[in-house]
Amino acid sequence: MLQGKSWCTPLAALAVVALLALPAAALAGGPPLEGSFGKRFVIKDEPKPAPDVAFSDRDGGSVTLQDFKGKVVLLNFWATWCAPCVEEMPTLDALEADLRDEGLKVLAVSEDAGGLDQVEPFLREKLNLDNLEVFLDPKGRLGGAMGLRGMPTTFLIDARGNVVGGMEGPADWNGEPVKKLIRYYLDRAREEGVIQTSG
Numbered sequence: 001m002l003q004g005k006s007w008c009t010p011l012a013a014l015a016v017v018a019l020l021a022l023p024a025a026a027l028a029g030g031p032p033l034e035g036s037f038g039k040r041f042v043i044k045d046e047p048k049p050a051p052d053v054a055f056s057d058r059d060g061g062s063v064t065l066q067d068f069k070g071k072v073v074l075l076n077f078w079a080t081w082c083a084p085c086v087e088e089m090p091t092l093d094a095l096e097a098d099l100r101d102e103g104l105k106v107l108a109v110s111e112d113a114g115g116l117d118q119v120e121p122f123l124r125e126k127l128n129l130d131n132l133e134v135f136l137d138p139k140g141r142l143g144g145a146m147g148l149r150g151m152p153t154t155f156l157i158d159a160r161g162n163v164v165g166g167m168e169g170p171a172d173w174n175g176e177p178v179k180k181l182i183r184y185y186l187d188r189a190r191e192e193g194v195i196q197t198s199g
Contacts, residue, residue: 031165031184034177040167041181047162050075050155051145055109058116058134065142066161070196071105072185073157074173077137077148079111080122084170085152093129094174095182100131103159103186103195106173109135111143111151156181159189159196 078085
């Protein structure tokens, strides 16, 4: 389950920006990368600020990744038509519930063209997920800025707003290897005094 390497290519072409160069590996004493997840998740050599590109919340409000500074952010791109995306959504929902009080924010950003009317019923009624907020990128602007090539694709952003790593394809996001990696960045943010655990 969630170990396969199949992933969905977007229906519409998105601009590919080389934001996440993928040559890095965790150095000794660096971020923990364990199990099959650790073999697929890639840590950047030089983290760079997340792009300041607007996407939408469920109320139609404009937000950017920089609005979440002070949180460690797991940014996941998905769509209702993408089977591997749908398979991993419950693990993202559980991760949000487990670690949000420690300072994690899971941003599951839908690339569906149908927007809120398509996405919210799918999350709430079909998948019965209650913890993830709805975020929308129907024109693919954020996906393009992040260099999205297919879905699911997930990025990790530290509490200073820098993209520190990512991976293509599905994963068990509520598994211990993932939690160890996220807690590494949560602990580092606490040491640096930049973590926000409320809101």
